Amino acid sequence: MSIDWKRFDPGGFYDEMISSPGYPRAVARQVASYLRSLSTEEIKARQQAAESAIVEMGITFTVYSEGSNIDRAWPFDIIPRIIAAREWNKVSAGLEQRLRALNLFIDDLYGAQRIVEDGVFPAELLANSKNFRREVVGVKPPFGVWAHICGSDLIRDHKGDFFVLEDNLRVPSGVSYMLENRVLTKRVFGELFEDASILPVADYPAQLFDMLAAISPRPLDFPEVVVLTPGIYNSAYFEHAFLAQQMGAELVEGADLLVGDDDCVYMRTIEGLQRVDVIYRRVDDLFLxxxxxxxxSALGVPGLMRAWRKGNVGIANAPGSGVADDKVVYAFVPKIIKYYLDEDPLIPNVETFVCLHDDERAYVLDNLDKLVVKPANESGGYGMLIGPKATKKERAEFARLIKADPRNYIAQPLIKLSTVPTLVDEHVEPRHVDLRPFILQGQDVYVTPGGLTRVALRKGSTVVNSSQGGGSKDTWILDTEAS
Amino acid sequence: MLSRVAERLYWMGRYLERVESTARLVNAYTNQILDLPKGVDPGWRRLVDLNGASAVFEGHYQNYDERNTVKFLLADSFNPDSIASALAMARENVRTTRDVLPTEVWDQANEMYLYCKENAERGVLRKHRFMFLKQIVIRCQQITGLLTGTMSHDFPCDFIRLGRNLERGDMTTRIVDSAVSLLMPRLDAPTPYDNLMWVNVLKSLSAFQMYRQHVRHRVKGEAVVKYLLQDSGFPRSLGYALARAEALLGHLPRNEAPLQRVALIQRRVKEAALDTMALDEMHAFIDQIQAELNNMHEQISATWFSLEALPAVQTQVQAAAP
Known part of the structure; x- marks a missing residue:
C-alpha cells in the first residue's frame, strides 16, 4: 500500500500540499504524484536512509537534561515543504524591508532617538527594555547596521497567507539545519531534482562570510573572521562548528581571544597572537x-567592548541589537516600517495586543481563553500560555502575571497554522509547520530562498521547537515558471 | 591553529599514554608477584610512590596491600593518575577537539571510556585483571593506530605525539628511578631477588624482549638503566622519546626555545657515564632529568599554549596604521 492522497484530510487547516482530499495544489503536483508512485517499503527505506545519514553526518542538537548534555540526532521528515517562487518573492521582499527598518530603528535608539521624540515609540517601553544596552549608546557601526543576521519566524494561516510571528535578532540559530536538510533530501529524493527548478540554498555560508568580511575594520582581501561560541555545552554548538568549518573561519571560545594594549583583538594561536577583524558571536550580549x-562571565573577552567601540573589530550581531528582539517591540514593527521607510509592511504581523496599554490589557484579561499570551523576552516556546488549551488555573496564573508586569506580556489570537503532509508510521498525516528564513544585512541584504521549516510532530500540536518534540523538513522554493 | 586546541591535543596525547603505561606497569607487577615466595614484600607501595601519590593514597587507605594499591591505580577517581581518571581526561580532550580529529578516534575514545567505567572495579580482582589491562592496552593502541593511519601528519598530530613522547620519557625515568631508589639502601646486602626486579623493570616497560635481542647481556642493573635511558631504537627508552620530541618540535613554528631545551636534555642523557655511576649518583641524575622534562613541558606551554607573556605585537598591527 502506498500513499493515498484521497485519504489525506487537512481538516479545517490550510495544507500546503493537498488542498482537499485527493487534490494536490498546483505547485506540489509533481511531488505528490511522485510520492504516490512509491511503495510503503520504498518510503520507509528512504526515511531510514535519511536517518542513518543524519547519524553518519553527525547532525545533532544538544539537550540539557538531568544534569548532563545529550547529543540527539536531528529529527527530520523526508517529505519536503513546497512554496511557489512567485509567492516567495513577495515574502522575501517583505523580509528585506523589515530588517532594513529594524536596523534603522536600532541605530536611532542608540543615537538621536527620533522615533521616541516623535511619539511613535513609547518612551516607557524603551525605559523598561531588558535588551537596551546603555553601554553602546553613541556607537556607529559600519553601514548603520546592528542586526546583521536575523531569523524571522513566519507562519501561514487558514487561508495560506504569510505572517511574521517574531524576529530573532540576538543569536538566531537553525541555519545549519536548513543547509543539512537540503543535503539529506538530495540524497533521499535525488531524482526529483532532475526536472524541478528548486532554488539552491548552499550559498549561505559564502554570503555570511562576505557580509562579515564587509564589516571588517581593515580593508583586507582575507580578513580574519572567527566564530565565537560559548563552547561544547551550548545547545547550538553543532551549528557553530558547522558554520566555522563552512566559512573556513576559526571556531573560538572566549579564552582564545584577548584585547591588547592597542585595543585590538587577538587570538592565541601556536604561531603567536593573531589580529582578529570580525567576530561572528554566538554568545549573548551579557556574556561578551x-x-x-x-x-x-568566563565566556567573554575582557576589553572586547572597548575594541569594538573604537572600531578595531567588527561584531555581528552588534551588542545591543537585541533591543528590537522583544515581543512588545514586535507589535510596533508595522509603525516602525512606516516611520523609517514610509512604506506599508509587505508581510503583516499577527494581530497583537500590548498589555502595557490599558484598553488592550483589559481585552486580553477578558479573553484569555481565546488568546496566546507570550512574555516579551523568552524564546524557545517557553513561558507561554495557549489560552484555548489551558486549564482554568493556568489562565488565572497568567492573569496574575500580566497584572503584575504588564510591559512584559503580549497576546495574540490563536492562528490556525498551516500543515504539510508528514510521515507518521506507515502513512502521511497533516502536521503544523512554521518557517524561519535567515536574512543578512551588511552593505546589501540577502534572504535565504526558503529557510528552516520546523514541524510539530505530535498530532494537533503547534509547538515546533526541537527541544520540545519538534522536527524539521527541507523547504523548497519551486519555480514552476522556469523550465 | 588555536593554542587551546593545541593544548588539548597535547594533553590528550599525554593522558592516553599515561593510561597505557599504567596498564602495562600494573600488569608487569601482577605477573612478578606470582613468582615471589611468601614473606618477600612485593613492594606494591612502589607503584604509588613512583607517581608521587603517597599523600593522596594515605588520605584514603590504611595500608599498601595489593587490593588497595591496584584499585588506586586502576579505578579510583580521587587519584588523578588512575587509569579511570586519566582516561576521563583524555576523553574530555578528545571530545572538545572533535572537529580536528578523525571521527573514529572520538568513537574509540568514548567506547574505551565506557568500557573502563563498566569494568575497572572488576579489573582490580586478580582473575579479571589481566583481561581488563589487556583490553586497555589494545584500545590505546587502536587509537594510536587510527591517528597514524587516518590523521594528516601536521600540527594537530604533532602536538598529540609530542604529548605522548614527553609522557613516555617521564614514565620511563620514574620506573627506572623507583628501582634505583629501592636498591640504594641495601647496596651492601643485595637479595637474590634484586635481579628479578630488573627483569620486572624491563617488563613494566614492555622492554624485556627487545633488551634481550639488543643487549645480549644477561640482565644486569647498569645495562638495563643504560638501555632504558640511552638506547635510540627502543620506543619506550628516554633517548628515543627525546629524539622523537626533537623531530616533532622541528615542525612547529616559533620553536627556538623548546628546541634548545630538548637539545640540552639530549646532551645530558647521551653524555652521562651511566656504567660508572654509583646508585646515589644515578638517582640524583634521574632527578635532574625529571626536572628538565618538567621545564620542557613548561617551555612548550609558554611557547604555544598560554601566550599571556607575549606582547601584542605581530607585524600586521603596524600595517593597519593609516
Whole structure:
C-alpha cells in the first residue's frame, strides 16, 4: 500500500500540499504524484536512509537534561515543504524591508532617538527594555547596521497567507539545519531534482562570510573572521562548528581571544597572537565582556567592548541589537516600517495586543481563553500560555502575571497554522509547520530562498521547537515558471 | 591553529599514554608477584610512590596491600593518575577537539571510556585483571593506530605525539628511578631477588624482549638503566622519546626555545657515564632529568599554549596604521 492522497484530510487547516482530499495544489503536483508512485517499503527505506545519514553526518542538537548534555540526532521528515517562487518573492521582499527598518530603528535608539521624540515609540517601553544596552549608546557601526543576521519566524494561516510571528535578532540559530536538510533530501529524493527548478540554498555560508568580511575594520582581501561560541555545552554548538568549518573561519571560545594594549583583538594561536577583524558571536550580549557586562562571565573577552567601540573589530550581531528582539517591540514593527521607510509592511504581523496599554490589557484579561499570551523576552516556546488549551488555573496564573508586569506580556489570537503532509508510521498525516528564513544585512541584504521549516510532530500540536518534540523538513522554493 | 586546541591535543596525547603505561606497569607487577615466595614484600607501595601519590593514597587507605594499591591505580577517581581518571581526561580532550580529529578516534575514545567505567572495579580482582589491562592496552593502541593511519601528519598530530613522547620519557625515568631508589639502601646486602626486579623493570616497560635481542647481556642493573635511558631504537627508552620530541618540535613554528631545551636534555642523557655511576649518583641524575622534562613541558606551554607573556605585537598591527 502506498500513499493515498484521497485519504489525506487537512481538516479545517490550510495544507500546503493537498488542498482537499485527493487534490494536490498546483505547485506540489509533481511531488505528490511522485510520492504516490512509491511503495510503503520504498518510503520507509528512504526515511531510514535519511536517518542513518543524519547519524553518519553527525547532525545533532544538544539537550540539557538531568544534569548532563545529550547529543540527539536531528529529527527530520523526508517529505519536503513546497512554496511557489512567485509567492516567495513577495515574502522575501517583505523580509528585506523589515530588517532594513529594524536596523534603522536600532541605530536611532542608540543615537538621536527620533522615533521616541516623535511619539511613535513609547518612551516607557524603551525605559523598561531588558535588551537596551546603555553601554553602546553613541556607537556607529559600519553601514548603520546592528542586526546583521536575523531569523524571522513566519507562519501561514487558514487561508495560506504569510505572517511574521517574531524576529530573532540576538543569536538566531537553525541555519545549519536548513543547509543539512537540503543535503539529506538530495540524497533521499535525488531524482526529483532532475526536472524541478528548486532554488539552491548552499550559498549561505559564502554570503555570511562576505557580509562579515564587509564589516571588517581593515580593508583586507582575507580578513580574519572567527566564530565565537560559548563552547561544547551550548545547545547550538553543532551549528557553530558547522558554520566555522563552512566559512573556513576559526571556531573560538572566549579564552582564545584577548584585547591588547592597542585595543585590538587577538587570538592565541601556536604561531603567536593573531589580529582578529570580525567576530561572528554566538554568545549573548551579557556574556561578551566581563569588564562591561556580567563580571563573572568566563565566556567573554575582557576589553572586547572597548575594541569594538573604537572600531578595531567588527561584531555581528552588534551588542545591543537585541533591543528590537522583544515581543512588545514586535507589535510596533508595522509603525516602525512606516516611520523609517514610509512604506506599508509587505508581510503583516499577527494581530497583537500590548498589555502595557490599558484598553488592550483589559481585552486580553477578558479573553484569555481565546488568546496566546507570550512574555516579551523568552524564546524557545517557553513561558507561554495557549489560552484555548489551558486549564482554568493556568489562565488565572497568567492573569496574575500580566497584572503584575504588564510591559512584559503580549497576546495574540490563536492562528490556525498551516500543515504539510508528514510521515507518521506507515502513512502521511497533516502536521503544523512554521518557517524561519535567515536574512543578512551588511552593505546589501540577502534572504535565504526558503529557510528552516520546523514541524510539530505530535498530532494537533503547534509547538515546533526541537527541544520540545519538534522536527524539521527541507523547504523548497519551486519555480514552476522556469523550465 | 588555536593554542587551546593545541593544548588539548597535547594533553590528550599525554593522558592516553599515561593510561597505557599504567596498564602495562600494573600488569608487569601482577605477573612478578606470582613468582615471589611468601614473606618477600612485593613492594606494591612502589607503584604509588613512583607517581608521587603517597599523600593522596594515605588520605584514603590504611595500608599498601595489593587490593588497595591496584584499585588506586586502576579505578579510583580521587587519584588523578588512575587509569579511570586519566582516561576521563583524555576523553574530555578528545571530545572538545572533535572537529580536528578523525571521527573514529572520538568513537574509540568514548567506547574505551565506557568500557573502563563498566569494568575497572572488576579489573582490580586478580582473575579479571589481566583481561581488563589487556583490553586497555589494545584500545590505546587502536587509537594510536587510527591517528597514524587516518590523521594528516601536521600540527594537530604533532602536538598529540609530542604529548605522548614527553609522557613516555617521564614514565620511563620514574620506573627506572623507583628501582634505583629501592636498591640504594641495601647496596651492601643485595637479595637474590634484586635481579628479578630488573627483569620486572624491563617488563613494566614492555622492554624485556627487545633488551634481550639488543643487549645480549644477561640482565644486569647498569645495562638495563643504560638501555632504558640511552638506547635510540627502543620506543619506550628516554633517548628515543627525546629524539622523537626533537623531530616533532622541528615542525612547529616559533620553536627556538623548546628546541634548545630538548637539545640540552639530549646532551645530558647521551653524555652521562651511566656504567660508572654509583646508585646515589644515578638517582640524583634521574632527578635532574625529571626536572628538565618538567621545564620542557613548561617551555612548550609558554611557547604555544598560554601566550599571556607575549606582547601584542605581530607585524600586521603596524600595517593597519593609516
Amino acid at each position: 565582556d566581563p569588564e562591561v557586562f556580567n563580571s563573572d
